[in-house]
Amino acid sequence: MFDKRIRKYVSDIMSGEKNSSFAMAALKLEDSSTMPTFKDGQTTEEKVESLLSQMTLEEKITMLGGKDNLGIHGVERLSIPEVWCTDASAGVRCYGRATAFPVPLAMAATWSKELNRKTGEAIGEECRAKGVSVLLGPGINIYRVPTNGRNFEYMGEDPYLSSELVVPYIQGVQSRGVITTVKHFACNNSDYDRHRMNSEVDERTLQEIYFPAFKAAVQKGGSKSVMCSYNPVNGVYASENKDLLTGVLREDWGFDGFVISDWTCVYSSEGPVKAGLDLEMPQGKYMNSKKLRPLLEKGIITEEMIDNKIRNLMKAFIDIGAYSRNLKDPSFNEYDDNHSKISLQGAREAVVLLKNKNNILPLNKENLKKIVLIGFNAVNTTSCGGGSCGIKSYDKVNIADGIRAMVSDAVQISSIATEKKSYRLTDADRKLIKEADVVIVSAGFSSVEESECWDRSWKLPFDQDRLIKESTTLNSATIVLLSAGGGVETESWLGDTAALLHTFYLGQNAGTAIGEVLFGEVNPSAKLPFTMAKKWDDFESTKNYVKKPEAISFMRIIGPQGSNAIRKPWTLKYSEKLMVGYRHFDSAKVEPQFPFGFGLSYTNFAINDVTLSKDSIRRGESCEISLTVENKGTKAGAEVVQLYIHDRESSLIRPHKELKGFEKVYLEAGESKKITLPVLPEHLEFFNNGKWAAESGQFTLLLGNSSRNIAASLELELMD
Ligand code: BGC
Numbered sequence: 278m279f280d281k282r283i284r285k286y287v288s289d290i291m292s293g294e295k296n297s298s299f300a301m302a303a304l305k306l307e308d309s310s311t312m313p314t315f316k317d318g319q320t321t322e323e324k325v326e327s328l329l330s331q332m333t334l335e336e337k338i339t340m341l342g343g344k345d346n347l348g349i350h351g352v353e354r355l356s357i358p359e360v361w362c363t364d365a366s367a368g369v370r371c372y373g374r375a376t377a378f379p380v381p382l383a384m385a386a387t388w389s390k391e392l393n394r395k396t397g398e399a400i401g402e403e404c405r406a407k408g409v410s411v412l413l414g415p416g417i418n419i420y421r422v423p424t425n426g427r428n429f430e431y432m433g434e435d436p437y438l439s440s441e442l443v444v445p446y447i448q449g450v451q452s453r454g455v456i457t458t459v460k461h462f463a464c465n466n467s468d469y470d471r472h473r474m475n476s477e478v479d480e481r482t483l484q485e486i487y488f489p490a491f492k493a494a495v496q497k498g499g500s501k502s503v504m505c506s507y508n509p510v511n512g513v514y515a516s517e518n519k520d521l522l523t524g525v526l527r528e529d530w531g532f533d534g535f536v537i538s539d540w541t542c543v544y545s546s547e548g549p550v551k552a553g554l555d556l557e558m559p560q561g562k563y564m565n566s567k568k569l570r571p572l573l574e575k576g577i578i579t580e581e582m583i584d585n586k587i588r589n590l591m592k593a594f595i596d597i598g599a600y601s602r603n604l605k606d607p608s609f610n611e612y613d614d615n616h617s618k619i620s621l622q623g624a625r626e627a628v629v630l631l632k633n634k635n636n637i638l639p640l641n642k643e644n645l646k647k648i649v650l651i652g653f654n655a656v657n658t659t660s661c662g663g664g665s666c667g668i669k670s671y672d673k674v675n676i677a678d679g680i681r682a683m684v685s686d687a688v689q690i691s692s693i694a695t696e697k698k699s700y701r702l703t704d705a706d707r708k709l710i711k712e713a714d715v716v717i718v719s720a721g722f723s724s725v726e727e728s729e730c731w732d733r734s735w736k737l738p739f740d741q742d743r744l745i746k747e748s749t750t751l752n753s754a755t756i757v758l759l760s761a762g763g764g765v766e767t768e769s770w771l772g773d774t775a776a777l778l779h780t781f782y783l784g785q786n787a788g789t790a791i792g793e794v795l796f797g798e799v800n801p802s803a804k805l806p807f808t809m810a811k812k813w814d815d816f817e818s819t820k821n822y823v824k825k826p827e828a829i830s831f832m833r834i835i836g837p838q839g840s841n842a843i844r845k846p847w848t849l850k851y852s853e854k855l856m857v858g859y860r861h862f863d864s865a866k867v868e869p870q871f872p873f874g875f876g877l878s879y880t881n882f883a884i885n886d887v888t889l890s891k892d893s894i895r896r897g898e899s900c901e902i903s904l905t906v907e908n909k910g911t912k913a914g915a916e917v918v919q920l921y922i923h924d925r926e927s928s929l930i931r932p933h934k935e936l937k938g939f940e941k942v943y944l945e946a947g948e949s950k951k952i953t954l955p956v957l958p959e960h961l962e963f964f965n966n967g968k969w970a971a972e973s974g975q976f977t978l979l980l981g982n983s984s985r986n987i988a989a990s991l992e993l994e995l996m997d
Contacts, residue, residue: 280829287834288725291664302347302361303372306408308604311351311358315601324600325591329584331355337583338569340590342561347371349411349556349590360599362458362537362558365414366430367661367784368668369403376403376616376785377660377670381415382762383627383781385432385806386876388917388941390445392623397449397457399616404455406611408604410597411456411502413537413665417443417490418506420763420807421466421818421857424732424826429662429762429782433806434858434873436486437936440493447498453609454598459494461506461539463487463521464851469732469823470833472542473844475509478851481929484964486857492530501534501593505554507542509846516557517548527553535589544844550578555586612671617786624783624790626915630801630877631809632777637754639797639879640715642683647713648690649752650677651744654719656695659760661782662722664729670785676719676758679788683796698723698739702747710751717795718745721760721780730834732826735813736766749773758791764809767870779805797879802915802941804876804983808858811870817853817861859984860932874919874936875983880910880946884918884980884988889956893994896971902954902978902991908944915943919981920954922961926974931963934979954980961995973997 315324329337332352340350344359351359364370366381378384378396387393404412416427420434432439447457464476464487478487494500503526505515515521516538526532535555543549543557546568557564572578594600610616630638658675661667674682681690691709694700702710710716720741727733736742748755749770756776759765771777778801780791793799813819856864859873883906890901906916920938924931937960940952956978961971973995981987 283829283831283834284725284731287730288663288728291729292667299346299371302345305345305348306361306372306604308408309358310603311353311356312601313356321592321595324595325588328355328357328591329587332587334580334583335566337587338564338566339561341556341564341583341586343556343558344560346559358600358604360410360594361408361604362411362413363404363407363409364665365412366416367666368400368670369407369409370665370668372407372409374669374671375611376613376620377668377673378620379623379627379784380429380661380666380762380782381432382420382429382806383783384623385438385442386629386779386781386803387623387626388438388804388939389626390442392619392626393442394445394449395619396623397446398453399613399619401450401453401455402609402613403611403616404450405453405606406609409455410594410599411458412450413458413504414460415443415446415457416460416666417494418461418465419487419490419857421851422816422822422826423764423807423810424735425466426468426727426732427662427664427729429727430666430729432490434808435806435936436489438806438939439490441939443490443494444498447494447500451499451501451597456501456593456597457498458502458504458537459491459500460504462491462503462526463506463515464510465506465508467732467822467849468730469826471507473833473846475512475846475848476851477511477848479854481964482851482854484969485855488525495526495530495532501597502537503532503534504537504539505542507539514542514544514548516543516554517545517552519552522553533589534593535586547572547577550582555589617672620784621786621789624786625793625799627781627783627803628790628794628801629779629803629805630776630794631779631871631875632771632774633877634775637756637775638795640795642685642796645684645688645714648680648684648688649693649709649713649716650680650690650695650719651693651716651748652719652741653695653698653723654721654758654760655692655717657723658719658787659721659723659782660784660787661724662727662762663724666729667724668784673785674788676788676791679790679792680717680795682789683792683798694744700744702744707751710748713752714754716748716752716755717758718748718755719758719760720745722762727762731829734827742766742770745770745774756795763807766813767809768811771870800879800912800914801876802878802917804874804917805871806873808862808869808873809871811868815862815867815869817856817865818851821850821852855932860935863933863984869985872983872985874917875985878914878916880908880912880914882916882944882982883907883909884982887980887989887991889978889991889993892992893996895996896973897958899958900956900993902956902980903951904980904989905949905951906942906944907949908946911946913943913945915941916982917941918952918954919983921979921981921984921987923977923979924961924963924974925977927963927972929963929965934984936984956993971995
């Protein structure tokens, strides 16, 4: 009961309704045409220096702390405008309604760079229409344990997949004149106790698992902003972690944007200033005049340090156009039908068909007279997880309506347990289930159970597993739809189900996409961006995790910020090291429930004619795999060809295989297409002795349509 009250209390704050400061920030977004004048032909650097030279110390310090929760200070005297931020990854969260896109984990299940780019572009456009120049996303923390309350907001368990998909998303947003903020740097892989959980991770694991998506976001995507995380990393809070914010980000990766704090993740003044934090949000609690001036006077920090932060901020704002345009751009629409179409296409391509016994799916409209829908999610369909990713959408199609739209009025659709989360079947319900042609159970989490600020349970909440089991006992044509931000316990109920679809949180058109997939108007093509295990203990990472992830406490969530005296950090060792997700299942030969990269289709594909341009290469050289993908069935569809690399001899233990390439191929029935996949020098490398390098020897290149279904393999030799 206490748990429920805390969840409700926090979720009200997070949802931004009523008088919360998130909603209030909307009021501040009046249009303004305040902007500084620059001399013709000035470079960005010259513009920055010209503004900086006119600013007083007080004005500079003021700019280092946020304003009204989502704003970055301007300087009225110099006509430097304020800049506004918004959450984030699945749409524009703040300032009223917006298009709700599928959550990033669902977008990762599409394995589509194009759709991730289009989603980014659409979100960027809505930002511009609302007057926002900084998007506080995308989130790209690695899916380390299935219960992390924010996995839905990230792009799955694989660093290569996340890297490949985050880049087009960033390019899409930034192409519209909006800065992206990749978050949360680093190792915020759990929301169980994010202010105190010190992630202890060795260097190689950071480099191979937890850094690559951030590195790609910065170097390939060109993200102009990075958000540091709440948690300490290797004993030092991320916001004051110089190794991370200066060493890794700026010195190793050449990042030249700005580092923004997560909301209340700053715990002191001197550390963050020196470490490389540029902006404290939502306000300058530690980066303010009262705190910084004494440090300046004592010479502990210098004005040059402050100037550099202003340079980082203003360079990004000038480059993106935020200092040379009106706040709102009328050429972009806040509501755009095309954005809803992009969201719908994302949802269609995100539904993963995991089980389809006797090809019960797609359902045949002609043979159906009675459908029974079970579960709260059928009507109150969760379109997004809770917290700062949650979008208040314009329209929303729930699952019940999506199914209704697929069948004629003559088909009887009955609903059970759609009003209540916890429910016990009555005799009348049992009769309905028994007599139905098909039963569709919409199981999963609501945005209160699966949300930022806490972890969720491994088991389905509200005894929904019992409902599924009762239904399968009464009617073998029971299909389960799983709305969740990742894997859940399925082993106890999966066996007798007829079909299972993972439907994530699909945004405002969830019901339409699900209806279309169920009835075959859309052929499912998505693949899991994470491993689904049979048992909680099957993951190596859960062995190094908390015992009861879903247990929540007031102190962990909303207790006071900062002071280590109150918030004594405790250490969580990432002892599984590289063995995250399929890397562990494959290396330790553990059978997953559904493997990484897996997803069925209503057609079948073959991978043929696999050849390699060279079977041996010298260090630094590339080669190319060619192959043909064939749609052997009678329905058009898409296949995701995946390339994994197995290093046959290595001086250090490496995961059995790792994803290093993929391509999504759309094919008509009977059609074949030739594709090529490059093998680049970095695909063979691992991190050893402080650097990335490949060791000479034999590599096996594995091609398939999941991490466990390998259709062909090739041998490649790397020579010195
Ligand atoms: C979240 C961030 C988010 C920020 C602003 C924090 O609670 O961790 O991801 O961007 O709030 O809403």
